[in-house]
Amino acid sequence: MSGFINQCIAYVLAKETEISSCVFILPSKRAGNFLKKELAKKVPDTLYAPEVWSIEEFLHEITAMQELSSTQALFKLYEAYCSVVKKEAEAFDVFITWGQTLLHDFNEIDRYLINPEEFFTYLSNIQDINHWALTSNKTTLVKKYLEFWKQLPAIYNVFTANLLKEKLAYQGLMYRQAAAKCAHFFKENKEKRFYVIGFNALNDAEQQLFQTLLASEQGDVLWDIDKAFLEDPYHDAGLFIRKYKNTWAYYQQYPDRFKFIDSSYKNTKDIKIYEVSKNVGQAKQVGEILTKFDAEQLANTAVVMNDESLLTPMLNALPENITEVNITMGLPLVETPIAALIEILFDIQQEKKDTYYYKNIVAFLHHPIIQRKLSSAGDKLIKEIQEENLVFIELSTVLEFFVPEEHPFLNFCLGKNISSPKQFIQHLTEALLALKDSLSDAPVLKEYVFQFYQLFNQLLVLTEQYPYLDTIPLVRLMYKEQLQSLSVDFKGSPYENLQLMGMLETRVLDYKNVILTSVNEGILPSGKSQNSFIPYDLKKAYGLPTYREKDAIYTYHFYRLLQRAKSVSLLFNNDASGMQSSEKSRFITQLELERNIKIITNPVYVPPIKTDLKQFPKTPEVIKRIEALGAYGFSPSALTTYIRNPIDFYQKYVLGIREENTVEEHLAANTFGTIVHESLEQLYTPFLNKKLTEKDLLSIRENIANEVDKQYQLVYKKAPVQEGINLISKSISKRYLSNLVTQELQVLNQTETDTVKLIALEAPLEANITASFLANPIKLKGTADRIDVYNTTLRIIDYKTGKVLSSDLVVKDWDLLITDYKYSKAFQVLCYAYMYLKTTQVEAGVTAGVISFKNLKSGYMAFENKEGKEVEALITPAILAKFEQALITLLQEIFNPELPFIEKEV
Numbered sequence: 015m016s017g018f019i020n021q022c023i024a025y026v027l028a029k030e031t032e033i034s035s036c037v038f039i040l041p042s043k044r045a046g047n048f049l050k051k052e053l054a055k056k057v058p059d060t061l062y063a064p065e066v067w068s069i070e071e072f073l074h075e076i077t078a079m080q081e082l083s084s085t086q087a088l089f090k091l092y093e094a095y096c097s098v099v100k101k102e103a104e105a106f107d108v109f110i111t112w113g114q115t116l117l118h119d120f121n122e123i124d125r126y127l128i129n130p131e132e133f134f135t136y137l138s139n140i141q142d143i144n145h146w147a148l149t150s151n152k153t154t155l156v157k158k159y160l161e162f163w164k165q166l167p168a169i170y171n172v173f174t175a176n177l178l179k180e181k182l183a184y185q186g187l188m189y190r191q192a193a194a195k196c197a198h199f200f201k202e203n204k205e206k207r208f209y210v211i212g213f214n215a216l217n218d219a220e221q222q223l224f225q226t227l228l229a230s231e232q233g234d235v236l237w238d239i240d241k242a243f244l245e246d247p248y249h250d251a252g253l254f255i256r257k258y259k260n261t262w263a264y265y266q267q268y269p270d271r272f273k274f275i276d277s278s279y280k281n282t283k284d285i286k287i288y289e290v291s292k293n294v295g296q297a298k299q300v301g302e303i304l305t306k307f308d309a310e311q312l313a314n315t316a317v318v319m320n321d322e323s324l325l326t327p328m329l330n331a332l333p334e335n336i337t338e339v340n341i342t343m344g345l346p347l348v349e350t351p352i353a354a355l356i357e358i359l360f361d362i363q364q365e366k367k368d369t370y371y372y373k374n375i376v377a378f379l380h381h382p383i384i385q386r387k388l389s390s391a392g393d394k395l396i397k398e399i400q401e402e403n404l405v406f407i408e409l410s411t412v413l414e415f416f417v418p419e420e421h422p423f424l425n426f427c428l429g430k431n432i433s434s435p436k437q438f439i440q441h442l443t444e445a446l447l448a449l450k451d452s453l454s455d456a457p458v459l460k461e462y463v464f465q466f467y468q469l470f471n472q473l474l475v476l477t478e479q480y481p482y483l484d485t486i487p488l489v490r491l492m493y494k495e496q497l498q499s500l501s502v503d504f505k506g507s508p509y510e511n512l513q514l515m516g517m518l519e520t521r522v523l524d525y526k527n528v529i530l531t532s533v534n535e536g537i538l539p540s541g542k543s544q545n546s547f548i549p550y551d552l553k554k555a556y557g558l559p560t561y562r563e564k565d566a567i568y569t570y571h572f573y574r575l576l577q578r579a580k581s582v583s584l585l586f587n588n589d590a591s592g593m594q595s596s597e598k599s600r601f602i603t604q605l606e607l608e609r610n611i612k613i614i615t616n617p618v619y620v621p622p623i624k625t626d627l628k629q630f631p632k633t634p635e636v637i638k639r640i641e642a643l644g645a646y647g648f649s650p651s652a653l654t655t656y657i658r659n660p661i662d663f664y665q666k667y668v669l670g671i672r673e674e675n676t677v678e679e680h681l682a683a684n685t686f687g688t689i690v691h692e693s694l695e696q697l698y699t700p701f702l703n704k705k706l707t708e709k710d711l712l713s714i715r716e717n718i719a720n721e722v723d724k725q726y727q728l729v730y731k732k733a734p735v736q737e738g739i740n741l742i743s744k745s746i747s748k749r750y751l752s753n754l755v756t757q758e759l760q761v762l763n764q765t766e767t768d769t770v771k772l773i774a775l776e777a778p779l780e781a782n783i784t785a786s787f788l789a790n791p792i793k794l795k796g797t798a799d800r801i802d803v804y805n806t807t808l809r810i811i812d813y814k815t816g817k818v819l820s821s822d823l824v825v826k827d828w829d830l831l832i833t834d835y836k837y838s839k840a841f842q843v844l845c846y847a848y849m850y851l852k853t854t855q856v857e858a859g860v861t862a863g864v865i866s867f868k869n870l871k872s873g874y875m876a877f878e879n880k881e882g883k884e885v886e887a888l889i890t891p892a893i894l895a896k897f898e899q900a901l902i903t904l905l906q907e908i909f910n911p912e913l914p915f916i917e918k919e920v
Contacts, residue, residue, distance in 0.1 A: 017524040017578045018238045019045075019052050021274060022211050025236065027056060030207060034062040037233075039210045043068045044342065044508065045522035049211070051509055069213075069220075070185075076192040076199045076223075079183045085496055087184040088113050089480055091120075094173035098165055102158065106482045110491055117184065119546055120170060124186030125217040127193055128556050130170045138163035140549060189219035196223045200230045208233030212522035214574075215254045215567045218557070221262075228264040237272070238522065240279040240577050243570075250569040278578045285582045287602055287613045292589045293324050296531050297331035303529060303583050304512070305333040312336065315527040316513045318520055318575065320538045322346060324531055328514065340508055343516040344501030347469075350462045353497065355381050356442070359427055360490050363438060368430060369406035372399050372677050378427070383459060387423065387452040391415040403731040405679050423448045435489040436477045443470050465502055472496070517571050524578040533586045535597040539568035572601050627917040628661050637911050639668050644792030644909075647780060650845040651796075653901075654838040656908060663908075664915040678733060681743040687815040689725045690747055690867070691799060694813065695775045696721050697751070698800075705771045708762060715755045722748050750815070750867040757870060767805070774801040779849035785902050787909055794901075798846045803858060807888075809874065810846045810862040814839070817868035820875045828881070828896050832904040839864055843877050844897045847889045860889040 030036055033053075040046045046066040053064070067075065074081070082090065091113055096103040103109075123133055141163045177183055183191060200208075208227055213235070216224065224235050243252035244259070259265050265272050290296045300317060307315060312335075319325060325345060332339065347353060358381065362374050376399065378384055379392035395415040399407065409428060413421055426445040432438045446467045453460040473493060477483045483492065513525070517538070532538065542561045546553075553560050576582055584605075590596040598613075605611055632640070643652075656663035665671045678685055697714045726735050726744060735744050762768055780795035800811040822839045831837045831844075843862035851860060863876035879886040879893055886893060907913060 019049050022236050023053055023056050033064055036064040036207045038066045039072045041212055041521045073188045073192045076195050077188055079181050079188055082182050082184050091117055091173050095169050098168045098172055107488045119548055121186035122558055124190040125219050126558055127218045131167050134166040193219040193222040196226045200232055210235040212238050214570045240276045242279045250566040251573040253566040285611055287611055288585045289588045289613050289615045290585055294327050296585045297327035300529055301331035301333050312512045313510050314525055316525040317529045318515055319531050320517055321532040336512055338511040340506030340511055341504035341514045342519045344503045347500040348497050352462045352466050363486050369408055372405050375407055400677055403678055403733040405733045435486050438486055439470050439474045520575055527581045528575050528579045529583045531585045533584045533599045535599050538599050539565040630664055630915045632911045647793035647795030649796050650842040658835040659918045660915040661917040680739050689729050690815050692725045693721045698775055702772050705769050711755050711759050718748055718751045753870050771803045777801055781849040781852040787906050806858050808856055808858045808860045812843055812864050814864050814866045818864050818866035823875055823877045824880050826880045828900050832900050840877055861887055
């Protein structure tokens with residue numbers, strides 16, 4: 015498995031007699047652990063183990079400096095920035111938006127040993143030319159902008175000087191110091207032999223370090239490069255090492271001392287390329303590949319994930335033949351359930367009101383970890399929020415639902431009497447400690463809680479150390495900044511069993527079987543990304559790495575993995591949805607050309623999705639339920655629901671499945687309709703059984719505002735209606751009613767003989783229906799919004815707050831009335847007319863129709879029968895007979911036990 019490492023060990027053992035005096039320097043600690051293991055196998059005698067350092071440990075040995083984290087370095091940089099810029103300095107919350115980029119650039123120029131004074135002067139001149147050099151009169155903003163670029167050398171000098179005084183360094187500064195001190199270090203350690211193993215892309219400081227080592231004759235640099243890449247002048251996998259071989263003075267003088275050149279890549283390899291849809295598809299395909307491996311093969315297999323979000327689906331997709339697995343990449347903390355909970359708590363604290371927004375409270379109570387901690391009272395509180403339509407909630411209301419023992423925890427999580435970010439962090443740490451006690455049976459969740467507890471303790475130290483970290487939003491920024499770099503490490507054996515790892519963890523290591531996922535352009539290689547103030551041309555001029563060099567690094571790692579492997583499986587995601595690229599990597603295209611490999615498309619079997627319409631049989635129990643509904647009474651709405659989709663009727667009325675109550679933050683259409691209907695009933699009720707006069711209607715119009723306000727309180731309950739879209743909805747409802755009354759005034763004033771007499775409001779109606787297929791009569795029942803007499807015609811009126819056109823009430827084909835939902839409005843008003851005329855003797859002509867508030871200019875729109883050439887608007891006995899026949903046909907279909915409920919495509 016460790017072919018290159020074994021090659022290095024054999025070389026050193028053949029050359030050195032005192033292996034204990036050797037120092038091995040590798041790209042990572044993981045690679046160093048593998049070297050120790052393989053070295054122990056090769057050395058038969060007991061001896062003192064040689065020192066094995068990662069490159070970071072090597073730098074620390076040379077400089078004796080402590081490396082800062084990126085967060086600590088950012089604060090130190092801000093202090094230096096403030097000391098140089100002074101009164102003109104921006105606040106820390108503004109600085110943090112660009113400070114990391116500046117720190118990255120400082121890091122780069124140090125690692126590449128660039129003269130900062132010269133470099134920043136050049137950069138300042140470029141900014142001047144690019145933006146405003148030709149402008150004669152510069153504004154204050156422009157002057158400040160250009161002044162900032164001129165101050166960069168001073169900021170850099172103060173920043174680095176402060177760090178050196180404290181023997182602290184960010185990575186770039188440590189490289190610069192190591193490059194300056196390395197010659198002295200090697201002189202002081204002449205008794206040691208240094209072996210640098212497995213490096214590829216070196217910055218200028220590393221090049222100086224390693225060349226100084228070679229020149230001192232105190233060791234060797236051992237390269238891992240294949241002949242195929244080294245001798246091809248255009249192959250990016252050998253870009254860097256080819257350059258060092260051809261330009262370093264040591265290799266010019268001693269060309270035979272260049273070690274090693276391998277020739278494994280030309281060997282026969284079983285390479286398969288899979289085109290798969292989505293991350294889940296990739297995980298399933300990997301699982302299918304692994305089912306074909308025995309235990310010995312699995313021990314020499316690495317699954318390399320270029321996209322860390324693939325880890326969770328990959329773990330779920332591992333086949334049963336894998337009993338143990340070693341995971342080296344870690345699960346990002348940001349993907350743990352605790353991260354989602356912390357986000358909710360930050361949202362709650364940053365609410366501008368003293369009350370709580372209901373969505374945050376519901377999300378808090380629904381969180382699985384909170385449900386483990388708190389009693390079931392949380393469900394009762396959620397039910398109360400939904401029933402009372404509580405958009406904003408008081409803390410006292412929340413506490414009422416929980417026992418006193420739970421109040422301290424809730425106060426730590428939800429308390430808003432926070433005087434400082436420090437107090438908020440203390441509350442969070444107390445809440446996390448309380449959560450720990452409820453997770454004794456969930457060790458993984460407990461580990462997540464511990465990791466966040468540590469993180470917030472670090473933030474607490476920062477708030478105490480830096481007074482300008484003085485707001486919760488700023489703490490949240492720092493929290494997110496640190497969270498991105500943290501992960502939960504898994505424990506396992508790195509030397510056996512299946513290995514799940516990231517690309518960088520593969521450095522120096524070799525596996526017989528390699529499975530590489532997410533080989534997509536934009537992921538491998540990552541593509542162009544610019545997190546720098548330094549323009550491309552300036553980077554080229556000073557030898558700083560650009561996207562081309564970064565792509566070459568990915569190329570080296572990719573081909574090095576393939577170099578000694580026997581079996582290789584490459585997977586790429588072809589799904590174009592979302593932000594990820596669906597384009598296969600250029601590396602795959604290159605392999606297709608080099609080795610004539612064909613891509614395997616859609617290898618994982620995915621059963622086709624059946625699109626058959628749902629059907630539910632009418633069992634004897636279902637028929638009994640339908641008969642019970644008929645005895646109670648079918649409403650016009652229930653019957654039109656069946657016409658629209660029988661499955662909806664089955665679920666809502668037969669099974670009794672209702673939609674879950676939800677908080678109406680914004681007034682829903684049905685609630686809006688209820689408020690309008692209730693308001694109309696209350697406004698017109700005092701004038702029942704009398705002819706409306708102009709005075710009556712003016713009185714009604716004056717009372718509209720008060721009545722609508724009252725109905726909002728009754729129906730919409732405790733939801734806010736004095737702001738936002740709800741206030742607009744409230745104004746619209748008042749306008750609708752005012753427009754209706756105004757229209758009625760116009761109708762009365764058309765002629766002196768026009769009259770309107772109110773007969774009923776919200777009139778309950780019902781009628782019995784008998785038929786040969788019915789064992790017992792059934793009821794049709796409903797409520798007519800308004801019944802009045804206009805001149806000599808009785809009108810049965812249905813109010814609609816939605817838009818209805820007169821064409822919606824025209825019937826040309828009676829069969830369509832009970833099969834096409836388009837005629838639902840006509841069906842409903844005919845139901846009301848049928849029920850009313852079945853139980854009431856009427857001498858006047860009768861019509862049934864709709865008043866649509868969104869089409870009020872059309873006024874009262876009556877049902878019309880256009881079956882023949884003549885247009886019938888009055889509800890005659892013949893029309894009632896036709897409707898009755900259509901109604902019975904519909905009911906016969908509903909009651910037919912041989913005909914199942916069949917879904918319609920809506």
